[in-house]
Amino acid sequence: MKDGFLRVERITTAVSMAVACAMLATASGLGMLQIITRFVLETPAEWTEVLIRFTLIWMVFMGIPMAFRQGSMVSVDVLYRRSGPRGRRVLDGVVCLAALVLIGIIIWWGWDYANRGKVQTVTGLEEVSMFWAYLAMPVGGLFSVVALIGNLIDPQRHELETAQ
Template sequence: MKNKFLALERWTTGFSMAAACAMMALAASLGVFQIVTRFVLETPAEWTEVIIRFSLIWMVFLGIPMAFRQGAMVSVDVLYRWSPPRIRRLLDTVVCLAALALVAVIIWWGWDYANRGKVQTMIGLEDVSMFWAYLAMPVGGLFAVIGILGNLLDPQRLELETAQ
C-alpha cells in the first residue's frame, strides 16, 4: 500500500512540477512577446500581462508540492539536527499536521474564492472567468496534500544535505 501511494505521489508531484515549469515557460514567452509588441511594434498586447500574472500564480501553486515532497517547505532544521531519532519522527509528524492544516485552509478558502469569482471576468480577456485563475489554490493544495503525505511516509531532507 505504501509503495503504491508513493508511486502515485511520484507521478502527481512530477506532473505538477512539469505543469509549473510549463507555466514559467509560458510567462517568460509572453513577457518577451509583450516587449516586442510594445517597444518594437508599438502596439501593445494588453492580454499578455493578465496571462503572465495568472500563469505565475499557477506556477507557484503547482510548484509547492515538490517543495513539500523534498522537505524544503516547512523546515525545522535546527530542532531536527539536535533531536534524537525518536523525537525526529515526532517532529516530522507535527510538521506534517501543521502543513496539512495550512493546506486545508488554502483548499477550503481557495475553492470558495474560485466559486465566488465565477461571475467576474479577467481584464483584457473578458470572455474568461476569474474562476480559472483562482482555481490554482485548491488544485495546488490537493497536489500538496499528496506531497506532504509522501514526505511523511518517505522523508527526504534535500535541504539538509546542501546546508553548511
C-alpha cells in the same frame, strides 16, 4: 500499500512540477511577446500582462508540492539536528500536521474564491473568468496534500543536506 501510494505520489508530483515548468515557460514567452508588441511594434497587447499573472500564480501553486516532497518547504533545522531519531519522527509528524492544516485552509478558501470568481471577468480578457486563476489554490493544494503525506512516509531532507 506504502509502495503503491509512493508510486502515485511520484507521478502526481512529477505532473505538478511539469505544469509548474510549463507555466514558467509560458510566462517567459508571453513576457517576450509583450516586449516585442510594446517596444518594437508599438502596439501593446494588454492581455499578455494578465496571462503572465495567471501563469505565475499557477506556477507557484503547482511548484509547491515538489518543495514539500523534498522537505524544503517547512524546515525546522535546529530542532531536527538536535533531536534523536524518535524526536525527529515526532517533529516530522507535527510539521506535517501543521502543513496539512494550512493546505486544508488554502483548499477550502481557494475553492470558495474560485466559485465566487465565476462571475468576475478579467480586464483585458473579458471572456475569461477569475475562476481559472483562483482554481490554482485548491488544485495545487490537493497535489500538496499527496506530496506532504509522501514526505511523511518517506522523508527526504534535500534542504537539510545542503545547508551548512
